[in-house]
Amino acid sequence: MIDRVISRGLDLLMMGTVFCAVAAPIIVIDGFVGLQHMLEPGNQSGTEGFVGALAVGGLAAACWEPVWQSTRRRTFGRTTVDIELRDGADPHLHASTGRVLGRYAVSVVTCCACIGLSLAAALAAGMGVTPWRVVALIAVPCALVWLSALLSALLRSDRRGWHDMVAGTVLVSTFVPSARPQLGCGPSGGVVDGSGAGR
Structure with a gap:
């Protein structure tokens, strides 16, 4: 059973990588745009879109495994073990x-x-x-x-x-x-x- 545990751990690591790769740029761009708006005279609004970035990143991470497996027959973790x-x-x-x-x-x-x-x-x-x-x-x-x-x-x-x-x-x-x-x-x-x- 240890091979399944290792496989799942590696696949979760890949999902986390996909999540960060998709969500991080959105958060950075949104933060930069929000900062510009905050510096405008009379505008005290904060950054928006953080939750959206998390949702998009989460969706990409969730879709990664079935897409990878349906095209390559195995996930990254299963290939490894x-x-x-x-x-x-x-x-x-x-x-x-x-x-x-x-x-x-x-x-x-x-x-x-x-x-x-x-x-x-x-x-x-x-x-x-x-x-x-x-x-x-x-x-x-x-x-x-x-x-x-x-x-x-x-x-x-x-x-x-x-x-x-x-x-x-x-x-x-x-x-x-x-x-x-x-x-x-x-x-x-x-x-x-x-x-x-x-x-």
Whole structure:
């Protein structure tokens, strides 16, 4: 399972890089324009568009993984640790673009639903809204959804998480140990162990 954990960590790092690459220039430009407006006589307005920059950056980061995977068959993280998303019914076949996007959509929709519930619960409990609290109310549900997929995969011999079951996919290892080639028994000569739950 450690390969899935490493894969997800690397993919999250890439998503963070994409987010910063898209949001940072917007924030800098907006800040410069806002500063010019503030220096105008009689104008005391602050900068605007910060939230918009975060939204655009977040959208770009969220779209990065399915676009990358649908064009290259594997995410950056999965390529690094030699695992690949395959068809659940026949692991020798690559997962179709529809299954790849479906698996990602299932995870994203579940994360969004859990985030919505956590925010609603926080508001109902009368919790004050601070930036760090909002980050926690977003990060914790997403982490729990990913852990639920990881744990559900541990309970099955084929290592398919609940999101794999819904999307009809399976993660397989494509690593071929050169020292002991007789162990290669799965697709592409790799061992079909699905070690690690995608999300």
